[in-house]
Amino acid sequence: MSLAEEVALLRKIPLFSNVEESKLKLLAFTSERMVFNSGDVLFRQDQMGDAAYIIMEGRADVIVNTPNGPLTVAQVGKNDFVGEIAILCDVPRTATVQAASEMVTLCISKELFFRLVTEFPQMAVEIMRVLAQRLEKTTRQLREAVAHN
Amino acid sequence: MESSIFGFTLRHSWRQQLVLLAIIVTSYPFIYLSLDLPKQIVDQAIAGSGGFPKTIDLGFARWELDQIPFLMVLSFLFLSLVILNGAFKYYTNTYKGRLNERMLRRLRYELYVRVLRFPLPQFRKMSSGEIIPMITSETDPIGNFIGESLATPAQQGGMLVVYLTFIFMQDPILGVAAISLYPLQGWLIPRLQRKVNNLSKQRVRMMRIVSDRIGDTVAGIQEVRVNDAAAWHLADMSRHLGEIYHVRYEIYHWKQFIKFLNNFINQLTPFFFYAIGGYLVITGSISFGALVAVLAAYKDLAGPWKELLDWYQLKEDVRVKYDQVVEQFHPEGMRDPAGLLQDPRDDTPLTGDLAANALSFASDMGSKILDGVSFSIPVDGHTAIVGVGSGSGADELALLIAGLLTPSQGRLRIGDRDLPGLPESVIGRRIAYVGANAYLMNATLRENLLYGLRHRPLRPPAVDPARRAVLAERAAESRRAGNVDFDIDADWTDYAAAGVDGPAALDARVHELLRTVELTADVYGLGLLGTLDQTRDPAAAEKVLAARAAIQAELSDPLLGTLVERFDPDRYNNRATVAENLMFGTPVGGEFAADRAATHPYVRDVLDRTGLTGDFLRIGLKLGQTMVELFKDLSASPDLVEQFSFINAEDLPAVQAVVQKVGRDGVAALKGDDRARLLQLPFRLVAARHRLGLIDEPMKRRILEARHLFSSAFPAELRGTIEFFDVARYNSAASIQDNILFGKVALGLPQVGARIHGMLAAVVERTNLWDVIVGVGLDMPVGIGGSRLSLAQRQKIVIARALLKNADLLIVNEATAALDGASQAVVHTMVLEARRGRGLVWVIHRPDLARQFDRILVMQGGHLVEQGTFEELSRPGSVFADVLDPE
Structure with a gap:
């Protein structure tokens, strides 16, 4: 897959949909392509993380350790961005991500990610927007869950 | 050391100085003759006074000569005098030069000896930034002066006397006129010179401060960066340089003034000649010819006189420099010089008890750090020293036992010998010390390990008989300069001291010790990245090739096969750069360095012949455009550009300019450097990594063609500048790991590093390569002060070094602090095991580790507060029990 195709793919990810073409x-170009x-x-729960992954092909299971053993809580696939929490706020990985098929990902190191965000503030704004939406969504889910109980 | 430069010169070179003096004195009559002869030629031969023929009578033979032959004889006599005087000068100058160099060597050596003899506290007052220029640059002018110190006044002063005698012979009144102003000069110049001397002293002091500041900056560069202190340092440096500027300018000013004054006075003298001499000629008291000769002689006089004054200025300058260097090398409490080189007198094992009696130690500021410490412990037992609180004195106690500090009061004895009185040669062999500050010399790891076994040259090196005479002369010259004549190339390793019988057994012992301190894996890792010279160890290279074959088999496993893309002469390697694919080898030396490949005529030739030049320019242009587009906004973060782009941050604007030029005028218009710049860009492309789609399948095939041409037409005169990839041959230019893998590691696979490591480890184990690789790791240079290794690794090496030395008493001073808890405990146990039955004193920072020792000394506030076994001391209420279990 060439750079141009990767850029087209990145464009479809909500986090990057409004970022300028040349920045994408x-x-x-600067991120590494990894095949699983x-x-x-990809990474294990409770370990410290130094990279996030953009899934370009394939699927992966998101697995959380519970007292009753590992539990698959979600599945991620093409155009999803995983592992960003650990590189944003220095906490251990909150879940294990395991390839469920052959996968092609773009691996963005923590260092590179921060460099790009500092260099290009509009990227930071986009990321903030997406994170805020995600927070709003989780809060809503929590509220609903509390209401159900 | 002599307190004045003249003392030093006379003491070490009086013989040579006498020889010089004798040669110079011998030359005086010839100089006089060369002055007198012109007068003879003019008066006797040309003017013909006295008539012809002339008679030359040498006693045993006589000649009658007419005017022309007489002129010729005199002229040739003059010519031989010129040659003879020239020869005198040449010989004395070379003689002086040799004397200078020899004395400079001696001076530097003596200063260095003094550094080795300095008491330890001196190094807190003097930094290496001060010591280094004193021994290197400041001694330079001193050395150059020594040959001149007697020769110049003798030579030039003698000449002056000869000229003056000549003038006096012509006419005493003119003679008096010629020297009439010398007293004035002799009075004035030294007064002015004194000013210059004081300024020179200041300059030397200031220069030392600058050296010290530079040394500080280099050592503390991290602090400078993290504290944003560069501006402060720059201002500080600027001030010091400014002060130096003023002093130097002042010196220059005064020196020029002295010169001006001299010139002026010298010009004044002819005034007397014209006035008095002219009067004498007119009144007929002297001949006209005599006045001309006197004027000529006076002109010649200016030369030696100027030389004498220069010599005087230089002498004063050097005297100041010498005093200022030497006074720094006379600290109190220097060690006995005999201890450095003499063989130990009573080098018998240390036995009996290590006993301290009212031992005290005060710092150089006078405060008592150890006070009245008394104990007696068996030398061959295991003793732990536990320090409680800061300033416990445990550290100083260890340093005292190691002979690194001298007690200020009290006694410290081993058996019936006073420890402070033992020479370095005994302490250095019988006692081993490991400090917290693990310093390694800038040499290989192996040399650092053997450092404790190299006291004297033991076995002379194998010498080519043809070189034997040269080496003997070198050694003789060393002795003449008062240097030691030990041969550094000899085998210095004391195998017997290490308890082994030769190099092979020592090697085995080193490997064993690496395991003891848990360092084998680290050294193996270093070795993998190291290179092996196959001409020195062909058997090892064979083994590596066997491992390469074994990896081949391993990689045929589909799970592992993708990890490495092997070098195949007939396939394009997607993980390698275009340069590697084209040259298909590792550049040796700078001839085919990857960042300059496009400028190499042979590479250009191959590209031209395969028609690739145009394509490379096209790819280069595309690459340049992409890089400019991607990175032009990032000019503020050059490291990011550096890390990812093909172009250095500072080259980016140049590439941008080239790209724009091409946009305007087309590729064909590019010339010279611009063209090379573009052509160079594709060489760093890695097809699998950069994904720019610029190297497609047809292009790969054409690069393969170019590869075949590149190797088949490779010019003979370039042989040795590239090690071509050949599966059957060991590549001396590549690391062991690259040799085994013989390919490029895949990118973008999870845990690729760990998986390759595992695969390599398995193959290395199977092919018995482990020891070879550890051996290569041992040959790796450790960097300045061991900086290529981590502190923990350095501490382990220093411990291994002390164990290898096999001393009667090993003192370990908190030397495992940088190790993590688990390896600390392991290393402790291993070292205790290794020292079973041999003496060990260990200052420990974790009281729980004291359990394994025979006895414990507890230090607090400089006093020995408790001593006994672990059981005795761990009863409740004791100081030791408190620190052992603070809750």
Whole structure:
């Protein structure tokens, strides 16, 4: 897959949908492409993280350790962005992500991510917007869950 | 050391100075003759006074000569005098030069000896930034002066006397006129010179401060950066340089003034000649010819006189420099010089008890750090020293036992020998010390480990008989300069001291010790990245090739196969750069350095012949455009550009200019550097990594063609500048890891590093390569002060070094602080085990580790507060029990 195709893919990810073309190109060029076989682990829960992944092909399971053993709580796929929490706020990984099929990802290191965000503030604004939406969504879910109980 | 430069010169070179003096005195009559002869030629031969033929009578033979032959004889006599005087000068100058260099060597060596003898506290007052220029640059003018110190006044002063004698012979009144102003000069110049001397002293002091500041900056560069202190340092430096500027200008000013005064006075003298001499000629008291000769002689007089004054200025300058250097090298409490080189007199094992009696130690500020410490412990036992609180004195106690500090009061004895009185040669062999500050010399790891076994040259090196005479002369010259004549190339390793019988056994012992301090894996890791010289160890290279074959088999496993893309002469390697694909080898030396490949004529030739030049320009242009587009906004963060782009941040504007030029005029218009710049860009492309779609399949095939041409037409005169990838041959220019893998590691696979490491470890184990790789790791340079290694690694090496030395008593002073808790405990146990039955004193920072020792000394506030076994001391209420279990 060439750089141009990667840029087209990045464009479809909500986090980057409003970011300038040339910045996306830079992001694609500077990040590393990583390939995972089915069953490979992208990262493990409770370990410190130093990279986030943009999924370009394939699917992965999001697995959380519970007292009753590992529990798959969600599945992520093409155009999803995983692992960003650990690189944004220095907390251990909140879940394990394991490839459920052959996967192609763009791996963005923590260092690179922060450099780009500092260099290009509009990217930071976009990320803030997406995170705020996500927060609003979780809060709503929590409220609903509380209401149900 | 002699307190004045003249003392130093006379003491070490009086013989040579006498020889010089004798040669110079011998030359005086010839100089006089060369002055007198012109007068003879003019008066006797040309003017023909006295008539012809002339008779030359040498006693045993006589000649009658007419005017022309007489002129010729005199002229040739003059020519031989010129040659003879020239020869005298040449010989004395070379003689002086050799004397200078020898004395400079001696001076530097003596200063260095003094550094080795300094008491430890001196190094708190003097920094290396001060010491280094004193021994290196400040001694330079001193050395250059020594040959001149007697020769110049003798030579130039003698000449002056000869000229003056000549003038006096012509006419005493003119003679008096010639020297009439010398008393004035002799009175005035030294007064002015004194001013210059004081300024020179200031200059030397200021320069030392600057050296010290630079040294500080280099050592503390991290602090400078994290504290944003650069501006402060720059201002500080600016002030010091400014002060130096003023002083130097002042010196220059005064020196020029002295010169001006001299010139002026010298010009004044002819005034007397014209006035008095002219009067004498007119009144007929002297001949006209005599006045001309006197004037000529006076002109010649100016030369030696000027030389003498220069010599005087230089002498004063050097005297000041010498005093200022030497006074710094006379601290109190220097060590005995005999201890450095003499063989130990009573080098018998240390036995009996290590006993301290009312031992005290005060710092150089006078405060008591150890006070009245008394104990007696068996030398071959295991003793822990536990320090309670800060300023416990445990550290100083260890330093005292190691002979690194001298007690201010009380006694410290081992058996019936006073420890402070033992020479360095005994302490250095019988006692081993490991401090918290693990310093390694800038040498290989192996040399650092063997450092404690190299006291004297033990076995002479194998010497080529043809070089034997040269080496003997070198050694003789060393002795003449008062240097030691030990051969650094000899085998210094004391195998017997390490308890082994030769190099092979020592090697085994080193490997064993690496395991003891848990360092084998680290050294193996270093070795993997190191290179092996196959001409020195062909058997090891063979083993690496065997491992390469084994990896081949391993990689045929589909799970592992994608990890490494092997080098195949007939396939394009997607993980390698275009340069590597084209040259298909590792550049040796700078000839084919990857960042300059496009400028190499042979590379250009291959590109031209395969028609790739145009394509490379096209790819380069595309690449340049992309890089400019991606990175032009990032000029504020050059490191990001550096890390990811093909272009250095500072080159980016140049590439941008080239790209714009092409946009305007087309590729064809590019010339010279611009063209090379564009052509260079594709060489760093890695197809699999950069994903720019610029290297497609047809292009790969054409690069392969170019590769074949590149190797088949490779010019003979370039042989050795590239190690081509050849599966059957060891590549001396590549690391061991690269040699085994023989390919490029895949990118973008999870845990690729760990998986390759595991695969390598398995193959290395199977092919018995482990020891070879650890051996290569041992040959890796550790960097300045061991900076290439972590502090924990350095501490382990220093412990291994002390164990290898196999001393009677090992003192360990908090030397495991940088290790993590688990390895601390392991290393402790291993070292205790290794020292079973041998003496060990360990200052420990974790009281729980004291359990394994025979006895414990508890230090608090400079006093020995408790001593006994672990059981005795851990009863409730004791100081030790308190620190052992603070709750």
